[in-house]
Amino acid sequence: MTGNSVLKERNACVQVIDDDASIRQALEDLLMSVGYDVRCFSDADSYLRAEPVEGPSCLVLDIRMPGLSGMDFHRRLLEQGASTPVIFITGHGDIAMGVEAMKNGAIEFLTKPFRDIDLLDALHRGLVLDEARLASEGERRVLMERWAGLTAGERDVAHRVVAGLLNKQTAAELELSEITVKVRRASLMRKMQAASLPDLVRQIDRLRACPEFGME
Amino acid sequence: MPAHRYSRYLHPLCLAALVVVIFVADTLTHYEVAMPVLYTVVILYAALVIRRGYLAGLALLCLALAVVSFFFTVRGNVPSGLINLGLSTAAIVITACLALKMLHARDIALRAQESLARVTTAQTLSGLTTSIVHELNQPLAAVTMSSQACARWLSLPAPDFARARMALTRIEEDAVRAAAILSRMRALTKGGTPEAKRFALGDAVRDVLRMMRSRLDQHGITHRFVEMHEPVLAHADPVQIQQIIGNLLANAIDAIRETKQADGLVEIRIWHEEDHACCRIEDNGAGIPPVLPFICSRHSGPASRTEQGSVLQSAATLSRPTRVRSG
Numbered sequence: 347m348t349g350n351s352v353l354k355e356r357n358a359c360v361q362v363i364d365d366d367a368s369i370r371q372a373l374e375d376l377l378m379s380v381g382y383d384v385r386c387f388s389d390a391d392s393y394l395r396a397e398p399v400e401g402p403s404c405l406v407l408d409i410r411m412p413g414l415s416g417m418d419f420h421r422r423l424l425e426q427g428a429s430t431p432v433i434f435i436t437g438h439g440d441i442a443m444g445v446e447a448m449k450n451g452a453i454e455f456l457t458k459p460f461r462d463i464d465l466l467d468a469l470h471r472g473l474v475l476d477e478a479r480l481a482s483e484g485e486r487r488v489l490m491e492r493w494a495g496l497t498a499g500e501r502d503v504a505h506r507v508v509a510g511l512l513n514k515q516t517a518a519e520l521e522l523s524e525i526t527v528k529v530r531r532a533s534l535m536r537k538m539q540a541a542s543l544p545d546l547v548r549q550i551d552r553l554r555a556c557p558e559f560g561m562e
Numbered sequence: 563m564p565a566h567r568y569s570r571y572l573h574p575l576c577l578a579a580l581v582v583v584i585f586v587a588d589t590l591t592h593y594e595v596a597m598p599v600l601y602t603v604v605i606l607y608a609a610l611v612i613r614r615g616y617l618a619g620l621a622l623l624c625l626a627l628a629v630v631s632f633f634f635t636v637r638g639n640v641p642s643g644l645i646n647l648g649l650s651t652a653a654i655v656i657t658a659c660l661a662l663k664m665l666h667a668r669d670i671a672l673r674a675q676e677s678l679a680r681v682t683t684a685q686t687l688s689g690l691t692t693s694i695v696h697e698l699n700q701p702l703a704a705v706t707m708s709s710q711a712c713a714r715w716l717s718l719p720a721p722d723f724a725r726a727r728m729a730l731t732r733i734e735e736d737a738v739r740a741a742a743i744l745s746r747m748r749a750l751t752k753g754g755t756p757e758a759k760r761f762a763l764g765d766a767v768r769d770v771l772r773m774m775r776s777r778l779d780q781h782g783i784t785h786r787f788v789e790m791h792e793p794v795l796a797h798a799d800p801v802q803i804q805q806i807i808g809n810l811l812a813n814a815i816d817a818i819r820e821t822k823q824a825d826g827l828v829e830i831r832i833w834h835e836e837d838h839a840c841c842r843i844e845d846n847g848a849g850i851p852p853v854l855p856f857i858c859s860r861h862s863g864p865a866s867r868t869e870q871g872s873v874l875q876s877a878a879t880l881s882r883p884t885r886v887r888s889g
Binding site: 366368369371372373375376378379380410437438458459460462 | 714735
């Protein structure tokens with residue numbers, strides 16, 4: 347799969363939170379032997395205090411930890427809007443626990459000791475997901491920047507064009523001449539780098555999914 | 563000990579004497595004196611000392627005696643005698659009913675207490691197991707991962723021997739850690755480090771009997787404790803010895819309960835034999851047929867002869883005696 351090579355080029359980072367030092371060391375070594383960047387933390391707090399990673403990353407969380415449990419920590423991360431993929435590892439997993447973890451969106455729920463291939467498979471899935479998430483976030487950011495470059499008049503035209511109004515109708519609604527509408531339309535298409543009307547519609551749709559877009 | 567042998571007949575004799583005294587007094591006094599009311603005292607006394615099954619019978623006997631003595635009484639006013647007889651009968655019946663109710667409630671409370679104790683033990687055990695399993699699982703998981711990492715370092719196109727060696731060192735450390743957990747667990751299940759000391763076996767047995775008393779009484783089991791020498795000294799961990807005696811007594815109670823017989827009997831006998839302190843617990847319940855009493859003996863010599871460690875390590879033997887008491 348090409349995904350794997352892409353991930354390796356971009357130095358995918360695996361972050362491990364486990365309170366047991368020997369588990370941490372063994373996991374770090376295992377993941378390094380496959381070529382991942384690894385960052386280990388002994389508890390949730392030191393993870394939160396650390397610099398966030400740039401590229402795609404995946405979090406390996408021990409369920410049983412002193413203080414905040416892995417499950418509670420995951421829930422808190424979700425509440426804060428963090429969307430890093432999470433793989434749970436536990437010494438004694440029961441079904442209820444596994445079901446809850448998967449419901450909360452965990453990638454995998456592994457019971458120690460596990461086969462390395464199971465962990466690596468799960469990590470790969472998580473990292474591919476995270477990469478896709480990062481890519482779509484990046485695209486959205488670019489779109490937001492382009493949209494911010496439009497004038498207020500061009501945005502008015504854009505909303506109506508996307509809604510399916512003809513130039514004539516748009517001109518009537520905005521009380522402008524049809525020529526002005528045409529000029530603004532051409533300009534906004536250029537600024538948004540939209541090749542066609544369907545392309546623009548797709549872009550505006552994506553923007554509408556952003557919370558920042560609705561606030562204008 | 564003769565005192566132990568006769569103590570089980572003491573209460574029935576006192577009861578019988580009381581009944582006779584009331585009967586005679588009732589017959590000799592006038593009809594106007596409501597002597598049969600005193601039978602309630604007999605019933606209340608009996609409720610404390612005899613088994614539930616006999617109480618109803620005793621109450622009926624008291625009623626019958628009250629009626630009989632009514633016919634034998636010669637002095638006094640017959641109508642007042644009849645009224646007195648009616649009142650006494652009511653008092654006896656009411657007292658007997660209340661006493662039976664009380665005994666029943668006490669049985670229920672006892673059973674609840676027992677099952678609670680069992681639940682608590684089970685919970686402690688399961689909690690203990692969970693924590694041990696988790697603790698042991700950590701180094702095992704680390705060993706698994708380190709060996710997988712080691713294999714991967716070696717199978718690289720350019721094998722990294724230094725990293726592989728580090729992984730092997732970690733594996734060794736984790737194996738040692740797992741072994742340490744296991745030996746700690748063994749100490750834990752033994753209930754701490756046993757401490758051998760010299761103690762009076764008789765006192766230890768009496769302690770256990772006090773604790774098991776309510777269970778024995780509940781199933782109507784008589785117990786007899788015979789100290790053939792005074793005092794029998796033993797050298798061991800007293801708590802462990804008491805645990806063993808308690809377990810054997812519990813087994814005896816279960817064996818008697820299985821036969822559902824009325825005259826359950828457990829006999830505990832302790833004596834000296836050369837440099838051993840011996841203890842025998844014998845029951846007349848169902849067992850490995852015909853009856854299997856166990857002997858638990860143990861060194862009572864100087865400390866050097868008794869090994870520190872579990873009971874099994876220190877020369878405790880369970881053997882089947884040649885003389886078997888028939889049930």
